[in-house]
Amino acid sequence: MPPGASKTDVSPPSSFAIDLPDTLVQRAQRGEASAFEQIYRRFERPVFTLALRLTGQREEAQDVLQDTMFKLFDRIGEFRGDSPFWGWLRQIAVNEALMRLRRRNRQPFTEDSDEVELEGHDVLLPPAAADAALLAQALDRLPDATRSVIWLYHAEGYTHEQIGGLMGKTASFSKSQLARGTRRLREMLKITQEVDSHA
Template identity: 65%
Template sequence: MTDQPPNPARSSFAIDVPDALLARARAGDRAAFEQLYRWFERPVFTLALRIGGDREEARDVLQETMLKVIGRIGEFRGSNGSPFWGWLRQIAINEALMRLRRDKRLAQEVGIDDTDVFSEDTAPPPPAAADAALLQRAMANLPAATRSVLWLYHAEGYTHEEIAGLMQRTPSFSKSQLARGTRKLRTALAIEEDLHA
């Protein structure tokens, strides 16, 4: 069985950036950087907010991410057909997780119980029909590590192995947090789980 999310979502970062715009940005064209900022502002902010849970911190992650993109744009080569948006998303994730590690929130909020039950085909979070504001509040109440795993797995389409690498943990940690977070969301949203589905 492969370790893929049930229905990998298309990342909000998946914006096709024209080669001409990238060339202008590499040449230091300010208008090109402004265009990139406008295109990626919302995806970076949303990802940072979902991982960190704090709007002010999400703004800081957005600024740091875009400053790193500007400073390192010459490093992006697009080798093996990798898109610019994937490179930028990786910078944003690293920045958001680095802040959690620095604040020691990844380590202190999550106690891992080896007996924690998880399933390879853990059901996705509640359907999109659920009240978005209620879901957002429920996500905000989860520990940072759990919230991060849920977001990276369901919204960004990362595998448990990839999440483990990003968070410097094991795939079992990712699976455990996904199961735990899904259960907590279901409880918070009072959604009955259909065991016979």
């Protein structure tokens, strides 16, 4: 687990909820292959979507999915049921995706030397972000760390302290990435809207 992160502060409630019967988890913990298969089918899409949003590459997202599921099979005995199963599995997926980003960049995420003051509008995605396809295209054009912070903050509900812990950085790092990334998204989506309106 990254420095500054703990089991209690890195798994916020998710807007994506999958009801998983306790009996299914217990069967998987006993090693039943059919139970593992059912769990895989239920969580394949949300894990892949999360990995794709963090890595920005379908092939890498597929690798994250496979690595996450391998770790799920290996660690399912550690799941005690005191938190939602998706929150537990999602944490594995986030860690796998961020680890791949670090390997891809071959260096840790760098801290910003200057402090960025967040304005109220800096933490809100622009209205055009409601168009999922446009937002996905714009996110793909952002730096890895910035894209990851925006997705973890807006879509997954992590706090700046939690994101900083996951990335081995500070809350200020997360805040500055969010502010700059949101401004950049606004610029890109505004340009897209203007192009569409004149088409």
